[in-house]
Amino acid sequence: MATKANVMDTxxxxxxxxxxxxxxxxxxxxxxxxxxxxxxFDPTADSLHVGHFMQLVAMYHMQQAGHKPIILIGGGTxxxxxxxxxxDMRSMMTKETIRHNVECFKKQMSKFVSFEGENAAVIVxxxxxxxxxxxxxxxxxxxxxxxxxxxxTAECFKQxxxxxxxxxxxxxxxxxxxxxxxxxxxxxxxxxLGGDDQWNNILAGANLIRIKEQKPAYAMTFTLLTTSxxxxxxxxxxxxxxxxxxxxxxxxxxxxxxxxxxxxxxxxLKLLTFLSLDEIGELCKYRDERINKAKERLxxxxxxxxxxxxxxxxxxxxxxxxxxxxxxxxxxxxxxGVETVVDAMVAASVAKSKGEARRLIExxxxxxxxxxxxxxxxxxxxxxxVLHKGKKVHLKIIVK
Numbered sequence: 001m002a003t004k005a006n007v008m009d010t011x012x013x014x015x016x017x018x019x020x021x022x023x024x025x026x027x028x029x030x031x032x033x034x035x036x037x038x039x040x041f042d043p044t045a046d047s048l049h050v051g052h053f054m055q056l057v058a059m060y061h062m063q064q065a066g067h068k069p070i071i072l073i074g075g076g077t078x079x080x081x082x083x084x085x086x087x088d089m090r091s092m093m094t095k096e097t098i099r100h101n102v103e104c105f106k107k108q109m110s111k112f113v114s115f116e117g118e119n120a121a122v123i124v125x126x127x128x129x130x131x132x133x134x135x136x137x138x139x140x141x142x143x144x145x146x147x148x149x150x151x152x153t154a155e156c157f158k159q160x161x162x163x164x165x166x167x168x169x170x171x172x173x174x175x176x177x178x179x180x181x182x183x184x185x186x187x188x189x190x191x192x193l194g195g196d197d198q199w200n201n202i203l204a205g206a207n208l209i210r211i212k213e214q215k216p217a218y219a220m221t222f223t224l225l226t227t228s229x230x231x232x233x234x235x236x237x238x239x240x241x242x243x244x245x246x247x248x249x250x251x252x253x254x255x256x257x258x259x260x261x262x263x264x265x266x267x268x269l270k271l272l273t274f275l276s277l278d279e280i281g282e283l284c285k286y287r288d289e290r291i292n293k294a295k296e297r298l299x300x301x302x303x304x305x306x307x308x309x310x311x312x313x314x315x316x317x318x319x320x321x322x323x324x325x326x327x328x329x330x331x332x333x334x335x336x337g338v339e340t341v342v343d344a345m346v347a348a349s350v351a352k353s354k355g356e357a358r359r360l361i362e363x364x365x366x367x368x369x370x371x372x373x374x375x376x377x378x379x380x381x382x383x384x385x386v387l388h389k390g391k392k393v394h395l396k397i398i399v400k
Contacts, residue, residue, distance in 0.1 A: 006031040007065035011222075013277060014270040016058055018196040019221045021206060026191070026218040030067070034119060037062060037191035038070035038183050040126075040176070043078050043101040044093065047244035048108050050234025050256075053272055053302075054225050056112040058193060059121070060274075069113050069121040070189055072179060073102050076130030077172075098127070108243050111305065122187075126179050142178050145211050146204070154200035173201050180205025181212060196221040225271065228263035236384060243306050250307045251369055254315035255386070257299035262287060265294045273301040321394070332396040341368060341378045341387075344397055350389050365390050 008027050011017050020026060029035055039055050041048070048056070059069045078093045106115070106123060113121040151157060151173060160169060180202075183189035190209075192202045202219040209217035225233045234241045241256050242248040248256075260268065266284040269275060275283075275297075283294040296316070304312035335347040342357040344350075345366070351357035358376040360366050366373045367388040368381050383399045 005065070007062055007067065010061050010065070011058065011220075014061075015267060016054070016061075016222045016271065017220060018223045019199055019219075021203060021219045022216065025216065026220070029190070029216075029218075030065070034066050034068060035191055036068040036070055036183075036187050036189040037193055038072050038180070038189050039193050040072040040074055040179070041105060042074045043098050043105065045242075046101045046104045047242045047247055048105060049243060050241040051225065051232065052243075053234075054195075054222055055193070056109060057272055057274075058222060059109075060112045062193075063113050063119055063121065066119060068119040068187075070183055070187055071105075071109065071113075071121060071123045072183065073098070073105070073123060073125045073127075075102075075125035075127030077126070077175065095127075098125070104244070108306075124183070124186075126175075126182075129182050130175060130178075138174075138178070141212075142174055142181075142208070145208060146174060146177075156197065156200050173204050176201040177205040177208045180217065181208050184209050184213060184215070184217060190216065191218045191220065193220050193222065195224050197224065223271075228261055233260075233264075233268075245307060245311070249369060250303055250311040250315045251318050251386075253306065254299045254303045254312070254319055257302050258295050258319060260295065260298075262291045262295075265291060265298060269294065269298050269301075273298065273305070275301065321388075331394075332398060334398045334400055336400040338399060339379060341366065341373050341380065342376060344380060344387065344399070345389070348387065348395055348397055350387060350393060350395065360389065 006027060008017070008030055039059060041052065041055075059071075063069050075095070075098045078098055102123060102125070109121070115121050115123075151170070152161070154173070156173075157165060157170070176198075180189070180192050192205055194202055199219070199221045202221060206217040206219040209215060227233055236252075236256060240248075241253060245253075257268070266280060269280045269283065270277065273280075283297055284291065296319075299319070300312050300316050303315050307315075333348045335344060338344045338347050342351075342354050342361070345357040345360070346352075346354055351360060357366075361373050361376050361378075364372060364374075368378075368385050371381075380399060385397055387393075387395045387397050
């Protein structure tokens with residue numbers, strides 16, 4: 001442990017760290033001992049998505065530096081249903097669904113963290129302690145240490161007050177702080193990591209441990225993964241960019257990163273890949289058309305991390321074929337009033353008529369994204385896709 005670089009230096013150099021508390025104390029602790037830490041994940045889907053990517057990479061850096069990852073699954077809150085930012089209640093989840101989703105998460109996470117050996121990662125479910133809480137006992141033990149006045153100054157609550165803050169939402173800070181306290185008592189967990197939008201909740205947990213246990217506990221938040229214009233990354237016209245290849249194909253995943261804005265390439269290389277900073281600096285040295293090489297490297301590295309090298313190479317070769325072997329952006333056509341692939345081919349001038357489009361499909365000359373079209377009545381796969389005609393015509397289609 002003593003011979004390894006301090007992981008906080010690594011995280012800062014790569015642009016992860018946004019806020020910390022007791023920073024000098026935490027830095028010293030991370031440099032001289034193994035620190036159990038936790039990150040929370042909401043099990044409301046059977047796959048992680050790009051929004052989780054930074055946490056996975058951060059866990060990798062932490063574990064490689066000798067620290068123990070504790071992956072907290074929000075089974076307790078998922079059983080309740082979280083109304084945050086919604087006009088309807090999220091459907092309540094069964095224990096069986098949560099268990100299935102956790103197994104899917106573990107499979108995806110195992111590409112970034114190890115569940116075996118020294119400092120093996122563990123997965124725990126806050127449902128194990130939240131679902132059996134006695135409400136009066138909880139208020140007496142935990143609620144007594146929270147000032148309503150101070151809670152209302154937190155940014156997460158100030159924003160919600162404008163549209164109405166439910167009592168359920170108001171309890172979230174207490175429940176998340178209690179999670180941290182339980183993990184401290186059970187695993188010696190002294191550090192919580194998360195996105196910067198969780199700062200107040202994470203800080204509340206660290207403070208609760210210091211009050212209840214009279215022991216040091218720490219909070220660290222990460223920069224949110226956003227584009228240069230402030231929008232969250234990981235959304236397309238089809239929805240979220242998933243890590244499950246049945247939801248987002250390796251080709252679609254590769255193309256998402258290949259087509260990000262020039263201004264976002266260096267940041268993503270630092271935050272999401274394991275390339276050295278020197279190599280990243282060399283890749284991003286030029287901000288002209290040569291930045292496309294950096295985009296290709298980013299797309300390849302991230303696809304390899306999630307789907308493996310073989311699928312990354314296949315996605316790259318498919319993309320290069322679509323780009324005609326060069327580095328120019330894929331030609332995009334916007335069309336409307338179409339329902340089938342045949343309609344799209346005619347509207348995009350890939351075929352002169354529906355009859356010609358059908359013949360091309362029957363002859364095996366048409367593909368959509370990675371899949372060959374075999375049905376002349378095939379519906380559009382989504383509102384945004386790549387249409388391939390033979391080996392030379394490759395168009396990005398956007399249906400308005």
